[in-house]
Amino acid sequence: MKVLIVSDSHGWSEVLQQLKERYERKVDAMIHCGDSELSADDPAVEGYFIVRGNCDTENQFPYDIIEGVEGRRIFVTHGHRYNIKMSLMNLMYKAKEYEADLVFFGHSHLVGAESIDGTVFVNPGSITLPRGRKEKTYAILEADHETTTVCFYDETHQELVSLRQVFN
DSSP states (O other): OEEEEEOOOTTOHHHHHHHHHHHTTTSSEEEEOSOOOOOTTOGGGTTEEEOOOTTOOOTTSOSEEEEEETTEEEEEEOSGGGTTTTOSHHHHHHHHHHTOSEEEOOSSOOEEEEEETTEEEEEEOOSSSOSSSSSOEEEEEEEOSSOEEEEEEETTOOBOGGGOEEEO
16 A cells, blocks of 8 residues: 655645646555645645644545555544644543544644554655754555565655664
């Protein structure tokens, strides 16, 4: 399984279109973790599983998505409704309730990945307004039966190798 994860694009439709053109036929799913600030009929979000963030006004975007991809249960949310800037505890409890294998979220604009009780949590950072580092980022997650690898890339599609996480 290979998944593109992006978040917090804040109206920048061009970058979503570029990511789609680059990855659409190379990944099993394209996920946007909210704060696109685009309408549901914008061509830039076509093909993305997309959730509603705190800066989104589009009512057609759900707050949470549970999606199955290649036998993995994925929970996608923006994060603001789970207070992720304080702790991942609320998000972890919801992930357990949904029986999620993977959790993708945004909101904080802080890039990172970690495993909690066997569930992998990924925040791709922000593709337009990063916090904590200068690079604008997105993530590619690849998983097989044994290993889950999360790679982070900057807006020029160069991997930020020091951020790569591998979970067994």
